[in-house]
Amino acid sequence: MSQEQELAQIRDRIDAIDHQLMDLITERAVCARKIAKIKIAAGDWQFYRPEREAQILRRIKAENPGPLGDEEMTRLFREIMSACLALEQPLTVAYLGPAGTFTQTAALKHFGRSVKTVPLGTIPEIFREVEAGSVHYGVVPVENSTEGVVSHTLDSFVASPLFICGEVCVRIHHFLLSRETTLSAVNAVYSHQQSLAQCRGWLDRNLPQAERIPVASNAEAARLVAERPGTAAIASEAAAEIYALDILAKRIEDEPDNTTRFLIIGRADAPMSGDDKTSLLLACRNEAGGLHAMLTPLVDHDISMTRIESRPSRRGVWDYVFFVDIMGHRENPAVLAALEHLKRETLFVKVLGSYPEAVL
């Protein structure tokens, strides 16, 4: 067989496979629609099921035979599920805008591209719109591996009735974007304060003369820079396209593993998926051994803590609340017992939500 004939044969096979794939995806979509009908008949308006989606993605990851990597395979299934869910109910998801922020990347990574993403200007606005029910979910950054906690997000939880129903991590790569074509023409760099901090070393070495100007978001920086000669923005690759800027330098973050964790907030948290986390807001007694008493119930019930953050409580000077993440769902017996124990040992305990551990 000539090389031409062999190629033609394999391409015929690919066409046949695509046809089969289309039939199967269609059959899957019809199933999702049937589920929607059953949900509606039962008066269940909870179309989006984060725990079910996490279970499906975990199974896909575990069963993936290769040669496609797990990340690629789960991404494809993420999009198929997103399209199926959109047939049941198109979700609206608010994120920290404008378009092109890493929070938008996080929203699309978590929900897939068949949702409608709604850019909002501030983190408190996202909380307000989700609370008001004008969007289904919100996505907010909570911590960065280089720069630590996003305090606006943690503080917003203190007075909010919302729950955390998911988490997603995004590897952050920063790009220097500008209308200028050389670094020497740049005399000011705009970005979100966290991004300026994440590229501090690179800026010190490559743009020591440029003023660093913090603005509300990276995408906002890109938007401003598009109008101002002599400036550059630190933002995502996506922002370069949206705001028609040139990329002056790629991947300028100081830490190559720079990752941001985002939370999905909604009016309810998630049922158990089998691999879950629970986020808590705790206040310990302001006395000797108070913090120890707060941690003992977790140790006693063999619960592993993945994070602890303290924030001023705003109730008095040197008074703190703690944001604690633990492994396990709040309905898990060991977690339930630990929560009961915690209620006795602390001033207050608020469960911010249980949710599937990030799969993607």
Ligand SMILES: C=C(O[C@@H]1C=C(C(=O)O)C=C[C@H]1O)C(=O)O
């Ligand atoms: C199909 C369902 O509804 C949604 C769509 C899913 C899917 O496409 O697999 C999974 C969970 C839900 O978000 C379901 O509840 O199973």
